[in-house]
Amino acid sequence: MGKVGFSHEFRSIEAGKEHKMLHLLESMFGEIGQMGELTWLLSIAQNLKLSKTAAEFDQLTMLMADRRAAAEDNNKGDILQHFLDDMRSEKPIAFTNKNILYSDAALVLTGATDTIGAVLAHLFYQLANHPHYQDLLHVQLQKAYGKTIPDEFTNQNLSKIPLLDALINETMRVDNPIASNDPRRTPPEGITVDGVHIPGGVAVQVPAYxxxxxxxxxxxxxxxGPERRLDDNKEYVKNAEAFIPFIVGPNNCVGKRMTMSVLQLVMGLFHVEF
Incomplete structure (x- = not known):
């Protein structure tokens, strides 16, 4: 996410030890995971300066955002470029001040960090429990291997394997990889859900699990049951919209496509090698 978001290399592998940011992210996810859906406690802890980890993470995030903003070459094509372009425009749409930039820069750093590892762990577990899917997937992956580039997978070919996507999505449904979902504010007129009216301006949250x-x-x-994801199987999926591992709407996960590409590639390489 350092490279995709900030055009910054953490170089942990070269250094032979994890970067400070990785340590802070692990600690942050641990705190959020223990709180479950009560993430507002983290905000209180930050405001009262009770969370040293959160304070360090915020400081390092702001430093990275400021360095990226000060870079002479702003045509890097990373995520921060889009944020900065909006903030520096005559009429910003979203980034009206630097605090919003810092907040979304933090989201970029947390995106696809631990979630990919969690999905892979659960996916390997499910395949171990259901070995017949291993054979079916192996056949499909062999057809895609080297189809465009000799001895290589391409994202284009992997993304066209329905069973691979079905296995990944069903894993994320059964074992949701995110600790919590971001809340959304109800419109001024409020909303009615299952006969219950919720006033306007209220932050509501739906637990994905x-x-x-x-x-x-x-x-x-x-x-x-990956089959529920194949051939529009309405017998097992009563409402396809009840699936939010990447959140939904205009504020959905910016790393969704990259996450799916990485998951597909890892699964493809694993099956070809073993």
């Missing part, structure tokens, strides 16, 4: 495992939206929700 509960949503993904609800019988209201999925038949046999506790069961791992």
């Amino acid at each position: 509960a949503l993904h495992r609800s019988e209201q939206f999925y038949a046999e929700p506790a069961q791992f």
Whole structure:
């Protein structure tokens, strides 16, 4: 995310030890994971300066954002370039001040950091428990291997394997990789959900774990079943919109495509090698 977001290399592998930012991210995820959906406690801890880790993370994030903003070459094509272009425009759409830049810079650094590892761990677990999917996937991956470039996978070919996407998405449904979802504010007129009116200006949050495992939206929700993701299987998926590992709407995860590409590539290489 350093390279994609900031055109910055952390070079942890070359150094033979993890960068300070990686340590802070691990600690932050640990704190958020323990709090579950009560993430507002982290904000209180930060404001009262009770969380040294959060304070260090904020300082390092602001430093990275400032360095990227001060770079002479602003045509790097990274995520921060789009943020800065908007902030420096005559009429900014989203980045009206530097605090918003800092906040979204922090989101860039946390995006796809631990979630990819979590999905892979759960996916390997599910494949170990359901070995017949291993054979089916192996056949599909062999067809894609070297199809465009000899002895290589391409993102274009991997993205066209329905079973691979079905396995990844079903894994994320059963074992949601994110600790919490961001809240959304209700419109001024409020909204009504299942007969209950929620006033305007209220921050509401939907726990992804509960949503993904609800019988209201999925038949046999506790069961791992990639088939429910194939051929528009409405028998097992009652509402396809009840799936939010990357959040939804205009503020969805900016790293979604990269995450899916990495997951597809790792699974492809694993099956070819073994």
